[in-house]
Amino acid sequence: MRTWTVLAVVVTVPTFLLSLTDLFRGSHYLKGGLTVGLLVPPAMVLSGLLMPKFGLWLSRSDEKFILEFLRRNLFAANASASIEAKS
Numbered sequence: 001m002r003t004w005t006v007l008a009v010v011v012t013v014p015t016f017l018l019s020l021t022d023l024f025r026g027s028h029y030l031k032g033g034l035t036v037g038l039l040v041p042p043a044m045v046l047s048g049l050l051m052p053k054f055g056l057w058l059s060r061s062d063e064k065f066i067l068e069f070l071r072r073n074l075f076a077a078n079a080s081a082s083i084e085a086k087s
Helices: 002-025 034-058 062-086
Strands: none
Touching: 002 034
């Protein structure tokens, strides 16, 4: 996710700065809508920063379930391996 966020910053910051230049100077360095150049770059960077935190929040109660699942399945795998070794 860090790679995506760094890539989003590298690609969108120049677009955002040129859009600000177009807004304040009235020039037209960029083709297309000015609002897209002003809204999309910050939204991409914010989503890159907030998405991992949102994922952690969604999985806040899964640690106990995952640990129990691994214990149960690893115990079953160890038990079957020891049974096969005895026969």
